[in-house]
Amino acid sequence: MKDLDLNRIFKEIRKTISPDEKWLDSQTRKFSSKHDGKLTLTISILPFNALAMNRKLMAIIVSGAIVLTGLVGVPVAAQAKDVGPGDFLYPVDLALEDAELALASDEDDVVLLNEQLEERVGESEDSEESGEVSEAIELYNQKVDQLEELLASLCQEGSESCDEDTFSKIETVGFATLRHVEVLAGVFDKQIEKGNESAADAIIGAMEHSLNGHDQAVESLQKSRENSEDGDDGETSVAEEELKAGKDKAKQKIEEAKTRGKGRSK
């Protein structure tokens, strides 16, 4: 007999007993505007070169700045969005990301780190300068390391039960890392065209890093299945099968990029 999935029934109950969506929207708007005018800080009052600043120190300054109220201007968070390597506000952006991570739960961290990985990949795509690409790539690698560590700690035996949400978040990471390999292959080609060999080498390293992150995601999925409340039925999910198949393609992409790189440098 198929094992009874109480989690699914509880999920259905949670979905059924939920407030009206329109009411939720109006209340969210109401509570989002309650603080209007309290948090404010103009970046122009920062009397230093943010680029040259240590990230931890910047995070402390940003946190300190956030608690200041009553100053005129726009929030740092709002200004620091959509900035990339080389921008004056970039260290502020990174410090805000660190602060966000520090405040989130482990499962939310998976989502946040994944979003941050997407940003770094996007930055490496958008950057024109070799130095900026390398900076984005270095940060990308750091984020993959962080994510790997986090994934390894999730769904351990004896830890809180791994629910479907956690499972799907890990799956998302698995697919995202495969996509990153493809995007990075495009960035690699662009840098090779420009003759930026050091950046190109760094990109190959990042592609391999993506694959390591992917492996960890697959491993965590297996672990979460084994340690799930209902026990492991021994069957891999469709997503797991797709992830395994995707890895072979990604490996091939990396090999092709390596070959193109070698051909170019001859």
Added chain:
Amino acid sequence: MVERALGGDVEAFGKLFEVYSKPVYRFIFFKVGNREVAEDLTSQTFEKALKGLAGFDEKKFFKTWLFTIAKNTVIDYYRSRKNSFSIEELEDVFPDSEDVTNDVQVSDEARRLFGALSKLKKDWKRIVEFKYIFELKNEEIAYITGMSEGNVRVILTRAIKKMKHIFRHERS
């Protein structure tokens, strides 16, 4: 996010509402059994939380703090309707989850789950509701109930096993 809200972040409290409003609503709904009242009391809970945010002790769990406000809001609601109850008596006035959901369109499976839930010991049932309906983490449940996290985990495992047994027994 809580720290950001404490610092006066424009959107952070709205985000907190987005994250916690559904579990708080469910918690209140299970105490009052009426959608409109539950929405109204959920809104009041967050109003109170916003006003009291400056006094929130960051060493505590934000969600359990919010649930305490929600519980007090429900108690105030019942008191306003019948002010002769003591808080202890009010605990007993709270309807059972099985009765509360009588007027809600849920599947047969869900209804049977409530039936199984109602057959659990009172403290087991409470812990299962905290975990699976109000979405509290084990450490938060431990904080609210005064139990150790290990104890919470053991009770949850036993309660789920028992519920599955009840389900199967009913099927056969």
